Amino acid sequence: MSLDTVKHASETPDTEQPWKELGLKEDEYARIREILGRRPTGAELAMYSVMWSEHCSYKSSKVHLKQFGEKVPQNDAMLVGIGENAGVVDVGQGYAVTFKVESHNHPSYIEPYQGAATGVGGIVRDILAMGARPVAVVDPLRFGAADHPDTKRVLPGVVAGIGGYGNCLGLPNIGGEVVFDECYQGNPLVNAGCIGVMKHEDIHLAKASGPGNKVILYGARTGGDGIGGVSVLASETFDDTKPTKRPAVQVGDPFQEKLLIECTLEIFKEKLVAGIQDLGGAGLSCATSELASAGSGGMHVDLDKVHLRDATLSPEEILMSESQERMCAIVEPQHVDRFLEICEKWDVIAVVIGEVTDGERLEIFWHGEQIVDVPPRTVAHEGPVYHRPFARPEWQDALQADDAGKLPRPQNGEELKDQVLKLVSSPNQASKSWITDQYDRFVQGNTVLAQPEDAGMVRIDEETNLGVAMATDGNGRYAKLDPYTGAQLALAEAYRNVAASGAKPLAISDCLNFGSPEDPAVMWQFAEATRGLADGCLQLGTPVTGGNVSLYNQTGEVAIHPTPVVAVLGVIDDVNRRTPIAFAEEGQLLYLLGDTREEFGGSAWSEVVHQHLGGLPPAVDLDREKLLGEILISASRDGMIDAAHDLSDGGLVQAVVESCLRGGNGARLVVPEGLDAFTFLFSESAGRAVVAVPRSEELRFTDMCGARGLPATRIGVVDGDAVDVQGEFTLSLAELRTAHEATIPALLA
Template identity: 65%
Template sequence: MSEASRFDTVAKAESTPDTPQPYAELGMKDDEYARVREILGRRPTSAELAIYSVMWSEHCSYKSSKTHLRQFGEKAPENDALLVGMGENAGVVDVGDGYAVTFKIESHNHPSYVEPHQGAATGVGGIVRDILTMGARPIAVMDALRFGPADAPDTRRVLPGVVSGISFYGNCLGLPNIGGELGFDSGYSGNPLVNALCVGVMKHEDIKLAQAPGPGNHVVLFGSTTGPDGIGGASVLASATFDDESHAKRPSVQVGDPFMEKLLIECSLELFAQDLVVGIQDLGAAGVSCATTELAAGGTGGMRVDLDRVPLRDPRLTPEEILMSESQERMMAIVEPAKLDDFLAVCAKWDILASVIGEVTDVTEEEARRGGRLVMTWRGETVVDMPPRTASDEGPVYERPFARPDDQDVLLGDDPAALARPATDAELREQVLRVLSAPGVCDPGWVTSQYDRYVLGNTVLAVPHDSGMVRITDSSDRGVALATDGNGRYTRLDPYAGTQLAYAEAYRNVATTGARPLAVTNCLNFGSPEDPAVMWQFAESTKGLADACQALGTPVTGGNVSFYNQTGSTAINPTPVIGVLGVIDDVHDRLTSAFSHDDAGATIFLLGETREELGGSAWADIVHGHLGGRPPKVDLAAEAALGRVLADSADHGVLASAHDLSDGGLAVALAESCLRGGVGCEVDLGSDAFTALFSESAARVVVSVRPDAEAAFAELCERHGVPVAAIGTVGGTALSMAHSGGRIAIDLTELRTAYESTLPAVFGGE
């Protein structure tokens, strides 16, 4: 920053209208800068330019996605459980007994490539604070990760750092990591995806909102001090294409302190319990800029802030640096004057620094019409005088052009039916093991073993089962189940259907635990919105998700859009990650994905229809390096019926296990159920063993049924119209698969070696 910019006041801006400003370097377009000048009636000060640049960034403003995201509200199904929808820090749903749950998933992709450990750690910290600001106690986290090829040098740099960042932050906070995903594909080389989810619980009456009501109320900044780390961090890094200069952006990555965040959580919850705040906002992307503008816009529209009162780690910071800093573990509260002393006392009890930096103000009718009034001073001079709503709510909205990619028809026409199939039982056996041992399909234990899954004592299910499940409180048997899913191959082939398949898989994963799917969050990871082909993918994807949620009655409660996920001109495969939350009345009724020795002799049933559907399949990708054809058919009615059968089966105790079929089809599902329970099975694949094993037809689940419950289960399937076929029994020490032309058998020891040895061999056995 130049010396002159340190004292760029409103008065100076008015008297020097032609002073050049670095708006382009801050990511603003010419027309956006012109619009700021029009709003203010003059050029912006350096501090005002900082606010608009971060608040109008792609990451904060959703300027390229808003027109498509609106349909999540327009098509939202009627759902009495939805208490807070899109627009707040996180959505909130009623889960019964007076309790509410809030959950959300967000990306920290670009920071995690630049500095893997801190990028991933602060991604966890940020999403936890989003949940906290809703008034909830965070109770669990999850993560959905995508990397380049497992053996690529850059993956060996990025993945261990990302995993260490997630485990360090989450474990230190004392939050169980109950699930997620791990995927590998060359398309994510140089642009990994690090999507973090958090879920929290509260009573209905404890819900908090980001608003600043009541003129005269204090604006209090509490938590860590503000430093130069993370200046423009997520807002800048996530709003531009990656290139060879990305490593030079390391100072833009925030630095996290989970021990401070733990204190901040407990302090905030005590403040909420004593009713000492009337509005609350965390400081994440865009820092003070975001917190002040959004709180002011959500309240009276007026606020006055003295930036000299912001506690700094570096006294050399300028106003614009203070505003753009994304230093972690900070919150901003609106506090009534009569409660200020009590507020400060609670902060002191938890050793949390708290500073009154301003107050809520009233606005005139004219100021309200213009978007309110936010005034900030620095060293006695006014450096900001702007309408906050123009930054938080009235940023640019782009109708980006979109066009179907030129190669889309060629891609769809490249049917995997033409690929060579195994000609002998030996080849079939080898391909089962090859698919099972491939990164992205194999056991993710090298990663997940670094996370604490059981801290707090309320974890009911976690990795490796189909979804995570936690009790909502120590004193209740009610639980919530969560799953995240996404498949970039499917979505590349057909963005509309591929997104619905991701949603359907997450819905199914929740249902296989016996929970009833209730609500959705999403993290939409795409390339540059300036590319018409990418925007076509995005438009189709959002439409697909909105239509699917409408059909199955699960509203989208909020989420995140991550654009510019590409290296140079090469975009990632479009990867919408869909999170589904479900509720189970009694966690003792939950189902697991493991066959059990206790249920030896239990009949194995396959639910759903199997068709020859190999487009985008794990088999085509792993065995042939092929991507083409059409993804599996979507049948949302079948998914809903399947969910009802599973929920009713859990309620009536007729199932011993349930596991969904997805990547790798029946071959992988059977192997995982055997390995998770340590017991084999004997199945009959029929006349077409290859299709039976590797097809990825959707709306399918493999279950084992207790011997005395087969009739009851068959009746449930018939009642709900779900196709069902008995295919074998649980028992033995091998995965044994007969078909009309022969039999293949794989001993569990060999199966386990194939499944569990891949990632330790690449990343180290420790």
């Protein structure tokens, strides 16, 4: 077992150390020596290596992320912003909601089941650490080509991991998305989000203040799984020539996590903690350094008191282990006995491993020998800051000049019909029920909307019916064409989805998935997308409350499309006023809201029919998005619409087919004057929705749209058992259902 004391490190300055193998750069190692005034001990080197990794320190992205703190919209709902485990917003009636999206991409490629399962576990603990009861999860997913053999390895494992862990926790999975594209072949994106609810007074923060307060580690024992974990895995590109990194993937136990949740909530109820932090990326290295850094600054830890699953672990391995289902609490001495009692009641292992001191150092001991003596801020918050070079790629102009509008179009109704069938049966537009049926969407009994609705929605107060909604969206094809606009389109779509459900958008969390930051073209994509998102949030009035950056999503020279995933959280006063997507009653009038233009760059039609990516993505008008949102929310609240579905991937025809199949009713559509049938059906112009209006509300609804200046065009009626585009083609619901539902099972079952 290795042991390298602080005293020994001071006396042996020339000892060779494996800084390179731990992912540190030469100048970073030199800086650590400068900070400490000596070479680091093995334990200190381990801590700095994981905490200064890309995944934990954001060293390549923080110079761009600071825009989220500089361009903050005026929003009275914000209670806790960037910098904590998760953001918190006020949703009224004394309730606060915390939410966040994070990535577990690299572990999920190596070990799909455990990578995805522990991604769910980690985000749930982030929410728990804020003082909230987790109430729902979402999962935005990206995989390689649907028919690629490796997709059959990765996707079922990821879905089983998400379902297995989340279902065991008793948390409904209410939303997310599944996208296939060959660019994700070696780098699937497994993003996980969670929503939690608490009262305002129950908010907890990650800080260790108050000399003499005890540091308690509780939850599962620390094992050898996940040593380095995401902190190492997510900080470099995959290389097919390197050996497997399976041991770096954490192993989850959802039943242990369920006990940890209930135990922690009871501890919160009795107000026994002064600060708390979950153990996720970088494990104890992160929890101890961040708690000390955010608090008074001093902490003493006896590492040999940590309960182990593997007695052979070295101090470095214990500090780097990312074993799951663990939390670290700061507890005043008079509350320690009661804290430990509650842990024992829930069969949760707990041990005092140290205390807060009045010093300014994080000091860690191993059987009496000091192995760490560092200023905690240098570990947790003052890591490297890289101003990576970035430049618009040389190929960007040619890509944008390759206009999708020049692609051959259907020449008659029969060709239109064939292309509609091809679209709705394509892997990205087909029903994902084979996947979502593996998740429990209605456990706890408070889910009121879930996939395939535009947004997931849960009731958070059973007496008043107060609820929250969340939608996650992102389109890597749009972002590849124009990262700035692509990020804003992701924001606009998630915003629109929440508004279409009847909820008022409040704030966002994001998960920014990109290739290697060492490539100037990738860094340009990242810089542009971040700028677009910050500008868009400022304009829409939805602050960024937190999120995650995932870089190095590439194999060799092949990077994923830039994929900023945006999660928008909204609030609704009464979930009984929610708006579903289903066309549920014959006779409802169908209205198209917004302007339809010739916009096919990055469209589903261009991908499915022509395997083409080029041109410019749809234009963004965030003022129009805001107006559309206000109309949808007002119409929902006042009973003017029975259904609403946003228009995005696949355009109007995809939305109409989904709403018809969801409600079991057909639709007769008339192509509006001034539009050709092809553009009417397939355009992906943003800022649009299709709504079903009861005949009794038509005048009131159209008057409201007219008064507010929102184009509202009557395009048809809910009727029959087919989608009938008059003068062009008719497709029966039976034929559409077969096409829409058969694809994914055929590929994956």
